[in-house]
Amino acid sequence: MRRFVEKPKREAAEEMVAAGGHYWNAGMFVWRVETVLEAYREHLPKTARALEALEEAHGSARYEAVLGEVWEETDRTTIDYGIAERARNVAVVPADIGWHDVGSWDRLAEIVAPRANWSVDGHVDVDATGVYAWAPGKVVALVGVHDLIVIDTPDAILLAAKGQAEQVKAVLERLRQEGREDLL
Numbered sequence: 645m646r647r648f649v650e651k652p653k654r655e656a657a658e659e660m661v662a663a664g665g666h667y668w669n670a671g672m673f674v675w676r677v678e679t680v681l682e683a684y685r686e687h688l689p690k691t692a693r694a695l696e697a698l699e700e701a702h703g704s705a706r707y708e709a710v711l712g713e714v715w716e717e718t719d720r721t722t723i724d725y726g727i728a729e730r731a732r733n734v735a736v737v738p739a740d741i742g743w744h745d746v747g748s749w750d751r752l753a754e755i756v757a758p759r760a761n762w763s764v765d766g767h768v769d770v771d772a773t774g775v776y777a778w779a780p781g782k783v784v785a786l787v788g789v790h791d792l793i794v795i796d797t798p799d800a801i802l803l804a805a806k807g808q809a810e811q812v813k814a815v816l817e818r819l820r821q822e823g824r825e826d827l828l
Contacts, residue, residue: 648734650724667736670743673723680727688719688726749793749802749809752776761786763794774806800827 648669652660660666673680684692694714701710719726728734746752753776756762761769763777763784772786779796786792791806802812819827 648724648728648731650722650729667738669724669728671724673728674737679733683727683731687730688721691718691726694718749776749795749804749812750806753793753806776806 767784769786774791777784777794795802
């Protein structure tokens with residue numbers, strides 16, 4: 645049987661690996677817009693109606709309000725479970741295109757600049773190494789700092805030692821406790 649199985653149970657996954665002949669989904673889908681919209685209409689009709697309402701409101705002042713209205717009406721599932729597991733017209737294209745699991749700022753820094761300093765719009769460094777800086781529209785001056793993650797957003801700046809950037813979760817929890825939902 646040929647089918648798409650999203651996150652099989654451990655026992656089933658072990659059987660698949662042992663049997664061979666299975667492909668791992670990297671989460672990359674390619675489709676024609678009309679084809680995926682038809683799949684939404686067939687398998688996830690609530691989400692299809694929400695998408696149609698958003699399409700009608702696109703580019704208008706009503707868009708944000710419509711998004712707020714239709715969000716709660718969508719089907720509560722992912723495209724993997726809701727469409728790919730149910731669709732009859734799915735094909736696999738085996739490809740070795742490389743893969744990076746970019747789940748953290750540390751991992752992104754490793755990929756973009758494994759040894760050198762890097763900043764999105766440039767930097768000046770003096771005795772600085774291993775700094776990844778995301779500060780759009782700014783030149784970042786790095787002086788005597790090493791192995792640092794710098795993330796500048798419109799309302800906050802994150803400075804974290806490499807290897808500690810995941811601790812941002814603790815910062816988010818503290819902000820919640822302090823009632824700073826405006827920063828979340």
